[in-house]
Amino acid sequence: MSLLTDFATKNPLLPTTALGVATWLLAIGIALVVRLVYWRPWTSPLRTLRGPDGGTGPAGHYLELLDPEQAPGYFRKWTDAYGQTFNTKGPFGLWDRLWTTDRRALHHILKNTDTWEKPIMLRKTLGRYLRSGLINAEGPRHRLVRRIVNPLFSQSNIRGMMPTFKFKCSELRGIWFERMNQAIAQQDEAKAPKTAVLMDVLDGLNRLSFDIIGLTAFDHAFDALHGIEGKMHPTSWPGEEQVENGSEEPGQRAHIDFDLQSAKARAAAHHRQTQVTHAVQKGHGEGSRIYEAYDRMFDVCVGRTGLRGMLSVMIPGLDKIWPTENSRRVVEGMGYIDNLTERLVKAKKLELVEAEKQGLQDLDGKKGRDLLTLIVKADMAMKPSERMTDLEISGALATFMFAGTDTGSIVMAWCLYHLAGSPSVQNRLREECSAYGENISLEDLDTLPLLDMVVKEVYRLNPSIPTTIREAKKDDIIPLEEPIVLKNGKTVSEVKIRKGQYAYIPIEGLNWSHLFWGDDALEFKPDRWADSKVLASTGLGIDQNVLTFIDGPRKCLGYRMGSIEVKSTLFSLVQQFEFRQPEGIRMYKWNMFTNRPYAWDKRFPEGSNMPLIVRPFQG
Ligand code: HEM
Numbered sequence: 042m043s044l045l046t047d048f049a050t051k052n053p054l055l056p057t058t059a060l061g062v063a064t065w066l067l068a069i070g071i072a073l074v075v076r077l078v079y080w081r082p083w084t085s086p087l088r089t090l091r092g093p094d095g096g097t098g099p100a101g102h103y104l105e106l107l108d109p110e111q112a113p114g115y116f117r118k119w120t121d122a123y124g125q126t127f128n129t130k131g132p133f134g135l136w137d138r139l140w141t142t143d144r145r146a147l148h149h150i151l152k153n154t155d156t157w158e159k160p161i162m163l164r165k166t167l168g169r170y171l172r173s174g175l176i177n178a179e180g181p182r183h184r185l186v187r188r189i190v191n192p193l194f195s196q197s198n199i200r201g202m203m204p205t206f207k208f209k210c211s212e213l214r215g216i217w218f219e220r221m222n223q224a225i226a227q228q229d230e231a232k233a234p235k236t237a238v239l240m241d242v243l244d245g246l247n248r249l250s251f252d253i254i255g256l257t258a259f260d261h262a263f264d265a266l267h268g269i270e271g272k273m274h275p276t277s278w279p280g281e282e283q284v285e286n287g288s289e290e291p292g293q294r295a296h297i298d299f300d301l302q303s304a305k306a307r308a309a310a311h312h313r314q315t316q317v318t319h320a321v322q323k324g325h326g327e328g329s330r331i332y333e334a335y336d337r338m339f340d341v342c343v344g345r346t347g348l349r350g351m352l353s354v355m356i357p358g359l360d361k362i363w364p365t366e367n368s369r370r371v372v373e374g375m376g377y378i379d380n381l382t383e384r385l386v387k388a389k390k391l392e393l394v395e396a397e398k399q400g401l402q403d404l405d406g407k408k409g410r411d412l413l414t415l416i417v418k419a420d421m422a423m424k425p426s427e428r429m430t431d432l433e434i435s436g437a438l439a440t441f442m443f444a445g446t447d448t449g450s451i452v453m454a455w456c457l458y459h460l461a462g463s464p465s466v467q468n469r470l471r472e473e474c475s476a477y478g479e480n481i482s483l484e485d486l487d488t489l490p491l492l493d494m495v496v497k498e499v500y501r502l503n504p505s506i507p508t509t510i511r512e513a514k515k516d517d518i519i520p521l522e523e524p525i526v527l528k529n530g531k532t533v534s535e536v537k538i539r540k541g542q543y544a545y546i547p548i549e550g551l552n553w554s555h556l557f558w559g560d561d562a563l564e565f566k567p568d569r570w571a572d573s574k575v576l577a578s579t580g581l582g583i584d585q586n587v588l589t590f591i592d593g594p595r596k597c598l599g600y601r602m603g604s605i606e607v608k609s610t611l612f613s614l615v616q617q618f619e620f621r622q623p624e625g626i627r628m629y630k631w632n633m634f635t636n637r638p639y640a641w642d643k644r645f646p647e648g649s650n651m652p653l654i655v656r657p658f659q660g
Pocket residue numbers: 175176177187258440441444445446448449452504505506509510588589590591594595596597598599600602603604607
């Protein structure tokens with residue numbers, strides 16, 4: 042007591058009565074609000090930049106920049122009006138956010154990872170799905186983990202993955218063939234025979250990627266492919282001449298009714314918590330169960346995070362007292378994934394200790410370079426004080442499950458979609474690939490000219506991650522390649538930014554910019570990559586002016602592996618199947634962490650999908 046009295050006597054400005062304390066708290070509250078709402082925005086160095094009006098709602102300019110339906114129009118309108126670098130608004134228009142496709146500026150931000158980090162909110166959001174993995178780590182821990190996992194992506198290791206890519210792809214082909222044949226065989230005899238099926242190609246591709254990550258990264262067979270869901274709907278091949286009980290005119294392009302009844306039934310099944318049990322009853326096993334929990338977890342994120350999602354991140358424990366469908370699915374999905382990865386880590390540790398005892402250097406040689414083995418081995422060699430916890434290791438695994446599954450399968454699905462809409466490119470690609478048959482070396486696969494151009498073009502048009510963001514950890518000056526005109530009419534070649542402010546890394550913005558790609562920037566034209574001007578190095582992006590894998594010390598670690606997986610899948614699928622876009626179904630996408638495709642109107646209830654007309658290649 043005497044201590045308190047002593048303290049109060051020495052600090053006469055501190056309140057000693059309840060009223061005094063309340064007045065103090067009120068004054069502090071008002072000061073914080075004034076600082077947040079007036080002082081910080083008013084003194085923001087980005088205020089001097091020109092930029093669009095509005096952005097005063099809860100989402101700021103977020104929707105204009107991230108809604109795939111609106112974004113391309115706004116990117117063009119705003120770059121035409123303000124140049125490549127301008128100011129946009131965060132929530133309620135209170136925070137300034139730099140938007141730039143200026144290559145020098147992006148290079149500066151992406152290279153200086155000590156100054157520019159992922160904002161804590163983004164890291165926390167990602168942490169719900171990735172635990173404490175590489176993507177949301179910063180500083181020395183990030184550099185250490187990145188060094189440990191790097192060998193997974195060496196050329197020799199990727200070569201070692203080729204048989205897995207081929208094996209899994211032939212499994213997918215086998216399942217598609219079998220289902221297609223069944224669906225075509227079961228169609229109504231009374232009607233004219235239909236030679237193709239309408240099917241969701243995304244489900245199979247997602248499962249393919251999931252299985253590949255399981256085998257290459259975790260040394261674990263998920264076997265999710267065998268749980269492929271979704272009916273195949275017999276249909277006629279577009280343009281195929283047929284007379285069907287007078288219902289279709291000869292030569293009429295097939296109109297596809299995407300069987301709403303069964304879509305609704307599937308949607309209902311998708312929503313039921315009991316689906317996991319259902320999967321087991323169908324005999325899909327643990328891998329399929331984990332895949333389905335994972336898939337539902339990411340599907341529900343789509344379009345449903347909003348303000349409530351942000352509150353979950355800002356208020357720890359909120360989801361426990363006020364759970365939402367989203368949070369329930371995350372808990373369920375991550376529960377399975379945590380359980381599996383923790384078991385795998387423990388088993389791998391035991392296996393390595395045993396191998397060491399028996400004097401084995403590298404388990405059985407082939408298997409020793411999966412991610413799990415690499416991490417556990419590196420960790421065991423570290424000083425005890427530096428070692429990762431089991432939770433950190435399983436976080437690294439969850440990261441790879443997330444980073445390496447959706448990203449690749451989304452690209453594959455969009456590749457098939459664009460090829461389905463460009464039959465002549467599809468035919469040329471089939472010809473190119475067929476020259477090699479089933480077997481192709483890594484080097485040949487990587488240098489097939491049209492395949493390479495198709496994949497590059499889809500990376501450009503449909504980057505799996507639409508945008509990312511960085512926060513300045515200290516005041517910074519960003520140099521510009523293209524000078525900008527400020528609000529006061531002055532032209533400048535650099536932008537001042539304050540500690541704590543954000544800069545968008547507009548992946549789609551750069552990939553779609555008419556300034557770099559011309560007026561046909563939004564069209565699928567793989568042959569543009571044959572133009573030497575396009576190939577001239579600009580020093581930004583893994584492919585020039587394409588930020589799909591970003592750049593700098595945080596660029597995607599798996600881009601080589603991802604590209605070879607995508608190429609090897611396309612190589613195999615186009616030789617065996619033909620694809621066409623169905624009439625009457627428009628494809629959309631929704632940008633969250635990744636941008637998953639949706640057939641319109643089925644986006645929220647049914648989850649992501651990519652319905653295409655498919656038939657075995659007729660030769
Ligand atoms: C082919 C499709 C892929 C695309 C488009 C893609 C894209 C990206 C992007 C944009 C980032 C940066 C995210 C950010 O900083 O905000 C990233 C990071 C990362 N990606 Fe990929 N990725 C792909 C495939 C893969 C694969 C197959 C793996 C692993 C098996 C992988 C592993 C990673 C990892 C570990 C990081 C974090 C790197 C770091 O922060 O140091 N990615 N990826």
